[in-house]
Amino acid sequence: MRFDDQVVFITGAAHGIGAATARRLHQEGARVAIADHDRDAAERTAADLAERALAVTCDVHDRDSVDAAIAATLETFGRLDQLVAVAGGSAPMPDFAEQSDELWNDLIDLNLTGVMRCIRAALPALQCSDRPAVVMVSSVNGLAAFGEESYGAAKAGLSNLAKNLAVRYGPRRIRFNVVAPGTIRTRVWDHQPGSLERLKRFYPLGRVGEPEDIAAAVAFLGSADASWITGITLPVEGGAMAGPLHFSGRAFNDPDQ
Ligand SMILES: NC(=O)c1ccc[n+]([C@@H]2O[C@H](COP(=O)([O-])OP(=O)(O)OC[C@H]3O[C@@H](n4cnc5c(N)ncnc54)[C@H](O)[C@@H]3O)[C@@H](O)[C@H]2O)c1
Incomplete structure (x- = not known):
C-alpha cells in the first residue's frame, strides 16, 4: 500500500496505459482522479474502481480545462500528492518534407505542452504535499530515431523538462521523472492488425509490453521507494534499446518484415 492516503491525478486514464496506472495506484491505496477528454470512458474506468476514484474531464490542449480538472480534484479529495x-x-x-505547421504543432501541443499545462496547474497543490512527485509517460521514440519526428521531438522534450524541473523544484522536494515505454499492447495498435506479433521479435524478452508493465514502473517512480530518484528517464522496453541494430528503419516500416 505504497500510496495509502495519497491523491494522484492521472491524465489519459480512461484507456490503455493511463487506466492500468490508475488501477495499480488505486490497488496500492491511492485516491485517483481519472482525468481524460473522453468523459464517458473516464466514468467507466472510475466506476470499475468503485471507490476512491473520480472521473474528471480534462483536455490537455486547453489550459482552462486542465486548471478546472485540478480544481475539481482538490475540491473532492482536498489535496494532491x-x-x-x-x-x-x-x-x-x-x-517529413510535407509536414504542415498545424500537424507538427498539434503533436507537440498534445505530447509536450499539454504535460507542461498539467504540471503548472498541479504545482501549487504539490508544494503542499509531504511526498510530491510527477511522472511523465514518454516513449522510446523520445530516445532514438524511429520516425514520427514531431512525436519523437515532443517525447524527447519531456526528458529535458524533467531534468530542469527536478533541479528547480528539488529544494522543495518535488521529484520529476519520466518513463519511456517501448511497444505496449493498447488500442493504438488496433488499426494495424498483426503489428504486435510482428514487432515482438525486436524485443529481447520475446514479447511486447502490457499496460501493466508501464503502470508498475510509474508506481515505483512515484513511490517512496524512489525517494532519491529525480530527473531521470527510465526506459521500460523489454531490452529493445540494448539491441539497436534490430531497429532498422526497414524492419519498422516494412509490413512484410
Ligand atoms: N501504446 C504504445 O505502444 C506506446 C508506446 C510508447 C509510448 N506510449 C505513450 O503512452 C501514452 C498512453 O498511450 P496508450 O497506448 O495507452 O494510448 P490510449 O489511446 O489507449 O490512451 C491515451 C489516453 O489519452 C487520452 N487523451 C488523448 N488526447 C487527450 C487530450 N487532449 N486530453 C486528455 N486526454 C487525452 C485518451 O482519451 C486516452 O484515454 C501516450 O502518451 C503514448 O504516447 C504508448
Missing part, C-alpha cells in the same frame, strides 16, 4: 501525465499519442504523418 502526485501527477502522472500519460495523455498523448501519435497520428499518421506525411513525409
Whole structure:
C-alpha cells in the first residue's frame, strides 16, 4: 500500500496505459482522479474502481480545462500528492518534407505542452504535499530515431523538462521523472492488425509490453521507494534499446518484415 492516503491525478486514464496506472495506484491505496477528454470512458474506468476514484474531464490542449480538472480534484479529495501525465499519442504523418505547421504543432501541443499545462496547474497543490512527485509517460521514440519526428521531438522534450524541473523544484522536494515505454499492447495498435506479433521479435524478452508493465514502473517512480530518484528517464522496453541494430528503419516500416 505504497500510496495509502495519497491523491494522484492521472491524465489519459480512461484507456490503455493511463487506466492500468490508475488501477495499480488505486490497488496500492491511492485516491485517483481519472482525468481524460473522453468523459464517458473516464466514468467507466472510475466506476470499475468503485471507490476512491473520480472521473474528471480534462483536455490537455486547453489550459482552462486542465486548471478546472485540478480544481475539481482538490475540491473532492482536498489535496494532491502526485501527477502522472500519460495523455498523448501519435497520428499518421506525411513525409517529413510535407509536414504542415498545424500537424507538427498539434503533436507537440498534445505530447509536450499539454504535460507542461498539467504540471503548472498541479504545482501549487504539490508544494503542499509531504511526498510530491510527477511522472511523465514518454516513449522510446523520445530516445532514438524511429520516425514520427514531431512525436519523437515532443517525447524527447519531456526528458529535458524533467531534468530542469527536478533541479528547480528539488529544494522543495518535488521529484520529476519520466518513463519511456517501448511497444505496449493498447488500442493504438488496433488499426494495424498483426503489428504486435510482428514487432515482438525486436524485443529481447520475446514479447511486447502490457499496460501493466508501464503502470508498475510509474508506481515505483512515484513511490517512496524512489525517494532519491529525480530527473531521470527510465526506459521500460523489454531490452529493445540494448539491441539497436534490430531497429532498422526497414524492419519498422516494412509490413512484410
Ligand atoms: N501504446 C504504445 O505502444 C506506446 C508506446 C510508447 C509510448 N506510449 C505513450 O503512452 C501514452 C498512453 O498511450 P496508450 O497506448 O495507452 O494510448 P490510449 O489511446 O489507449 O490512451 C491515451 C489516453 O489519452 C487520452 N487523451 C488523448 N488526447 C487527450 C487530450 N487532449 N486530453 C486528455 N486526454 C487525452 C485518451 O482519451 C486516452 O484515454 C501516450 O502518451 C503514448 O504516447 C504508448
